[in-house]
Amino acid sequence: MITRRHFLLLTGAAVAMPVKAQLPANIAEIRKAALTEAIGKVVGNSRVRQGRVKLDIPPLIDNGNAVPVSVEVESPMTEADHVKTIHLFTERNPQPYVLSVQLGPRAGKARIATRARIGDSGDVTAIAQMSDGSFWSDSVRVIVTLSACLEEGLI
Amino acid sequence: MARVVVNVPPEAKRGEVIEIRTLAGHPMETGFRRTQLGEVIPRDIIRTLVCTYNGVEVFRAELHPAIAANPLLSFTTVATESGTLEFRWTGDNGFSATEKAAIKVV
Numbered sequence: 266m267i268t269r270r271h272f273l274l275l276t277g278a279a280v281a282m283p284v285k286a287q288l289p290a291n292i293a294e295i296r297k298a299a300l301t302e303a304i305g306k307v308v309g310n311s312r313v314r315q316g317r318v319k320l321d322i323p324p325l326i327d328n329g330n331a332v333p334v335s336v337e338v339e340s341p342m343t344e345a346d347h348v349k350t351i352h353l354f355t356e357r358n359p360q361p362y363v364l365s366v367q368l369g370p371r372a373g374k375a376r377i378a379t380r381a382r383i384g385d386s387g388d389v390t391a392i393a394q395m396s397d398g399s400f401w402s403d404s405v406r407v408i409v410t411l412s413a414c415l416e417e418g419l420i
Numbered sequence: 421m422a423r424v425v426v427n428v429p430p431e432a433k434r435g436e437v438i439e440i441r442t443l444a445g446h447p448m449e450t451g452f453r454r455t456q457l458g459e460v461i462p463r464d465i466i467r468t469l470v471c472t473y474n475g476v477e478v479f480r481a482e483l484h485p486a487i488a489a490n491p492l493l494s495f496t497t498v499a500t501e502s503g504t505l506e507f508r509w510t511g512d513n514g515f516s517a518t519e520k521a522a523i524k525v526v
Contacts, residue, residue, distance in 0.1 A: 366482070372495065
């Protein structure tokens with residue numbers, strides 16, 4: 266016996282499903298996919314673990330055009346155990362890439378700093394590759410009040 | 421010629437980790453902006469910065485449009501011997517700039 270409530274639920278679901286599928290993929294999803302792809306290119310099939318990397322970025326950004334970012338990785342930086350590369354990604358820029366650097370034991374310390382453009386509120390991710398091939402990462406969710414590249418009317 | 425500035429301590433103890441700061445004057449045009457007429461402003465960015473210490477590469481960075489104008493990069497290296505640090509920036513439209521800094525290791 267189908268109750269009225271049951272019937273409405275069923276038809277509601279039937280109607281909602283195709284409508285959802287017909288909606289164009291929105292920009293947030295596209296950018297999320299671009300970020301996932303960019304990270305995938307760097308790490309391949311390896312597992313990315315949280316920790317060892319410390320991403321320092323202000324959580325509230327007044328002006329996204331020049332955001333101070335620094336990344337520090339815990340590592341003895343010896344010939345046997347050092348940081349090989351550090352990659353920096355953002356979630357909401359037109360392109361997810363920000364910076365990639367190559368370090369070696371001669372760096373002494375794995376610490377870099379720069380200034381980035383952040384397009385919109387979202388995650389900023391740093392991924393470090395160690396000399397043993399392992400990947401470590403850190404993410405910070407930031408809020409941007411004035412976006413970089415406002416004048417061009419992106420999106 | 422582009423204006424570039426590097427900050428390297430003039431003197432360091434052997435084995436000391438020194439911090440190097442670099443700054444290059446460049447608009448870092450992203451390639452995503454448009455003029456008021458709707459034309460895309462072509463991308464013009466610095467793509468790489470390479471630092472060599474007495475001819476040995478100690479640091480390499482690959483920059484993308486998401487780096488702010490006048491890119492600042494700071495990193496560290498171990499002061500191993502007296503000599504020169506050479507910095508080379510290269511980018512779109514044949515951009516190239518070099519800078520040298522001497523360091524005395526005691």
